[in-house]
Every structure is written in structure tokens, then in C-alpha cells.
Amino acid sequence: MSVTATGPDPIGVSGPLHGAADVGLHGPAASPRRRRRRRGGSGPAGRGFLSAVTPYLFILLAVGLLLLLTYLPAVNMVWYSFLKWNGISPRQTFVGFDNYVEVFTDPAVFGVFLVSLYYFLGSFVQMAIALYFAALLSFKTRFSSFFRGVIFFPYLINGVAIGFVFLYLFQPGGTLDTVLSWVGVQHPPQWLGDASIANLSLTATSVWRFTGLNFVLFLGAIQSIPGEIYEAAELDGANRWQQFWSLIFPGIRRIIGLSFILAVAGSLSVYEIPLIMTGGANGTATFVIQTLQTAFQYHAVGLASAMAVVLLAIVLVVTWIQRRVFPDEKVELS
Secondary structure (H helix, E strand, O other): OHHHHHOHHHHHHHHHHHHHHHHHHHHHHHHHHHHHHHHHHHHHHHHHHHHHHHHHHHHHHHHHHHHHHHHHHHHHHHHHOOEEOOOOOOOOEEOOOHHHHHHHHOHHHHOOHHHHHHHHHHHHHHHHHHHHHHHHHOOOOOOHHHHHHHHHHHHHOOHHHHHHHHHHHHOOOOHHHHHHHHOOOOOOOOOOOOHHHHHHHHHHHHHHHHHHHHHHHHHHHHHOOOHHHHHHHHHOOOOHHHHHHHHHHHHOHHHHHHHHHHHHHHHHOOOHHHHHHOOOOOOOOOHHHHHHHHHHOOOOHHHHHHHHHHHHHHHHHHHHHHHHHOOOOOOOOO
């Protein structure tokens, strides 16, 4: 009796207790595990989204500043070019293309483009000098590092400082006149006071300053040509001149095209040197100086904006022509 009473009882009780133990021990322990699995499954997705968005967050500020400080003013400038406005008064009169007509018909406005021709022609002299020294110093030459530094150093100097240095050089009785007197020149010309040679003096100053930039561009392009090609050319009996025309010039064709674009843009945007040395007097005012004077001295913001748009259009057209003449084609030297 005691056996039959106690036998089923442990069996009957052990079943529910065992099930309760399973539920009580494994159920609560398994639930946080499942929650952790769910959290773990959503974590990488969140981190993946953040990783995808992070690069855009970094460039958002830069793009915002670019739009705010570059493209928005450019759009406003185009709009102002169709207005007659002094830049101060709230009254703005829409005049259509009258400002553009004045730019191309008024000799006082369009005539300053002729001053840019001095700098444009001077840029070819600048590139020729830079290319000559780049080709010369790309080969084994004594003190080549020293001469490279000497040629490139003027480009590192501030334009205002260069303007003051050459102002003392060209002034009457200055350094240049003193040197010329040593060789018998007693009555030198007025380098900055004579309108016939003032722009030549300013152009020479600009050539001295920017030759180093073209020199570095040409030198880097020449040194990128594999040395084995020069060795093969020497074995074939090619001299330095033949190596230049057959190897160097085709190899740096793209850099020459880039220098041409920089020459056009630079000749149209000359500002510091003539402003410091002559203030735009004696027919030395460039297009940029004329534009700023029109806007801030004569208070013709609409006309000045039209002049700036024309300048931008000229640079874009010249760039397009350059891309047609010097396309981005791969140069094979081997």
C-alpha cells in the first residue's frame, strides 16, 4: 500500500515539476537571449546606415559653404548684370542686355582687353623660358637642385611684395637705372611713367613671378617619362634636341595645354602687380581693375557684373577650344 501510494506520487509529481523546472529555468534564460539576438540583428543594420551616411555628413559643410560662397554669388552676379543698380539703393531697374551692349561698344570698357594682350603674349615667353630650363635641368646637371629652387622661389613670394620690390626697381633713379648707368645709359626711359612701355615693364614683372609655376609643371611631367626611353634613344644615336622633340614634347602635351589655359585665365585676371605699381594709370588698368573701379568707384554694379560675366564666358570658351585642340588622349612613348 505504501509502495502503491508513494510510487505514482513521485512519478505524477515529477512530471509537472520537471516541466515547471524547464519553463522556469530555460524560459526566462532564453528570453533575454532572444532579445539580445534581436538587438544584435538590428545593430549592424544601424551601423551600416550610419557608415553609409557618414561620408556625406563630412562633405555636407564643405558643399554648403561652396554653394553659399561661390555658386549663389555667381547666380546673383548674373542677375545683377541685367539691372541698373548702384549697389546701395534698394531701387533696381531691369535693363535687359543693355549692360552687355555697353561692355562691347564702350571703348573705355572693352579697350582694357587690349592690355591683357601684353600679359597673354608674355605668358608664351614665360612658358618658353620655363620649358627650356625644365628640359635642361631634367638631365644630370651640376647644381640642378639649386637652380630649381632659384627658378621656383619667385612664385612663393606674395604678389604685393613683388609689386613693391619692382616698384623700387623701375622708379626713376632706382636700381635698374643705377645698373644701366654703369654701362653708359645716362637717360633711361620712364619704365612706369611712359605709357608706351609701362605695360611691358609690368608684363616682365609678371613673367618673372610666374615662370616658376610653369617650370615645376613641366619638370614634373618630364621626369614622369621613363628613363629607359631616354637610354634607348641614346643607343639609337638621338641627341638632346631630337630627344626633346620626339620624347619630351609629346610626353608633356597635356601639361602644355594646361599651361595655355592658365595663361589665358591669368592674362585676363591680372590685378595685384598693376594695382600696386601703377594703380591702373598710364593705360595699365587691366580688365579686373576696370571691373572693380566700375563697381566700387563709379557705383555701376550692373555694368561691373556684366563685365565679370563676359570675363567668365571668355575663359570658358578658350578652355573649350583648348580641349578641342589638345584632347585628353593617351600618349604612347614606348
